[in-house]
Amino acid sequence: MIENIVTTFITNKKMQFEQKMSNPLQFVSNAKKQMFQRELETAIQVEKVVQPAVKQTMRANETESVKEYERRFSIAPDTWKLGSKYNIQSINPEYENMYIDIIKEMSQKYGVPVKLIQKMIETESHFRPNTVSHAGARGLMQLMPVNIREHGVTDPHDPRQNIEAGVKEISGYLKQYKGDLILSLAAYNAGPGNVRKYGGVPPFRETENYIKKILNVDVRA
Known part of the structure; x- marks a missing residue:
């Protein structure tokens, strides 16, 4: 009987632990959740600002590469x-x-x-x-x-x-x-x-x- 109670207790704890590991945010404090949320929003805002700049730089580099190719290999005007x-x-x-x-x-x-x-x-x-x-x-x-x-x-x-x-x-x-x-x-x-x-x-x-x-x-x- 005692053995069954101990086994059931351990099984329940194990299930709780696995559940926490599958979605840890459910088990952190509200303060922690808010902090994580702010960090996520900040990261999203930074991505919105940085990503267009990176794309623009890449486009500029691609344009310069095309010009260099044309200068070296294309038929001149x-x-x-x-x-x-x-x-x-x-x-x-x-x-x-x-x-x-x-x-x-x-x-x-x-x-x-x-x-x-x-x-x-x-x-x-x-x-x-x-x-x-x-x-x-x-x-x-x-x-x-x-x-x-x-x-x-x-x-x-x-x-x-x-x-x-x-x-x-x-x-x-x-x-x-x-x-x-x-x-x-x-x-x-x-x-x-x-x-x-x-x-x-x-x-x-x-x-x-x-x-x-x-x-x-x-x-x-």
Whole structure:
């Protein structure tokens, strides 16, 4: 009899303990419940504030990653549709990847096609950043002293500074001549003053050859 009473008592205690473990909040004091409730509400409020900020940061990072991918791998813009209007000549394959990140970046920034920038650099300097011409033109895109000053270039032999100044220069001529690449290249090579003076491509053998190399166009009268 006593054994049965003890067994029943232990069984009841065990059931109470298991019940407490399955839902302990039922057995804590009201004060404890209120404290837990406040902590839960605080956590929910923090989540409401923090979660959108985290999502926004993630979206910003994703956008930046997409931009970086496009900068490095996508086809750059061609504001004046030069690729379809002109037969821009291909460069020697050995130069294909030289300074390509800088070239793509400046292509995106100024709307000048990568192929044109590459061909101009090949024609100007054969991708040698330390080249100096007999006339004092310097670097990859052969910037003249006046262009170096005009574009605020501090080191004309620095590839980034030189390429940006050169692309900015040809972009300016394309705007001035409404997308006429032949006149723009003539101005880049011989100066806009000579284009104005002769009413078109100046009759200089160097300028004529320059345009021929880049576009395979004979501009001689």
